[in-house]
Amino acid sequence: MLSRNMTENLHLLIEQHLKMWGKQNLTAMDGTLGNGHDLEFLHRQNQVQHLYGFDVQQQALDASGAKIVGTNKEVRLILDSHHNLEHYIEGEIDLALFNLGYLPGADKSIVTHTETTLVALEKVMDKLSDGGLLAVMTYPGHEEGRKEHEHIEAFLTTYHVREYSILHLNVKNVKKACPNCFLIIRKS
Numbered sequence: 001m002l003s004r005n006m007t008e009n010l011h012l013l014i015e016q017h018l019k020m021w022g023k024q025n026l027t028a029m030d031g032t033l034g035n036g037h038d039l040e041f042l043h044r045q046n047q048v049q050h051l052y053g054f055d056v057q058q059q060a061l062d063a064s065g066a067k068i069v070g071t072n073k074e075v076r077l078i079l080d081s082h083h084n085l086e087h088y089i090e091g092e093i094d095l096a097l098f099n100l101g102y103l104p105g106a107d108k109s110i111v112t113h114t115e116t117t118l119v120a121l122e123k124v125m126d127k128l129s130d131g132g133l134l135a136v137m138t139y140p141g142h143e144e145g146r147k148e149h150e151h152i153e154a155f156l157t158t159y160h161v162r163e164y165s166i167l168h169l170n171v172k173n174v175k176k177a178c179p180n181c182f183l184i185i186r187k188s
């Protein structure tokens, strides 16, 4: 059931998209591993076979790796910024998730930055397969997050509707800035 919890909504929508799409042997990417919850979710999807995860903090790689022990999928966790993704992922990307901001419970100064985030998102959009999905969660509740959110929103409007469907989900009836979710689907 959809709720005001944006991560839960996002996961439900991704599952529904994959089910209706039906494509198998998918390549998925988690652009911001953090505590590994999103990686664990992506790994749980039967259609996903190749999984790449990025983070700039070793502790994020450790926490994420611990969540998917004993896998029979191809999983690569990479200690590098997501904007260098083409050094690690050669072909198309079917599914990508960027949960932006800082790692909860860790150093809040290590946060995603607008400039590198936009470079990474542009590269993912270029590599997205037909029918592929890129999901981006933004957090306008803190200063860098607000700037990042506004730039991403503006950046996404530059893409033509013939090539991508771009959806925006947020909660309207709360006073505090809540997480926003952008869903970008490359049209087949």
Ligand SMILES: C[S@@+](CC[C@H](N)C(=O)[O-])C[C@H]1O[C@@H](n2cnc3c(N)ncnc32)[C@H](O)[C@@H]1O
Pocket (backbone or CB within 6 Å): 031, 032, 033, 034, 035, 036, 037, 038, 039, 054, 055, 056, 057, 060, 080, 081, 082, 083, 099, 100, 101, 102, 103, 104, 110, 111, 112, 113, 116
């Ligand atoms: C909100 S957390 C991600 C939450 C995570 N997906 C989860 O399920 O727990 C954001 C993460 O982005 C990471 N990060 C910041 N800048 C980055 C960059 N340029 N490339 C990759 N990861 C980055 C941070 O280290 C932090 O772990």
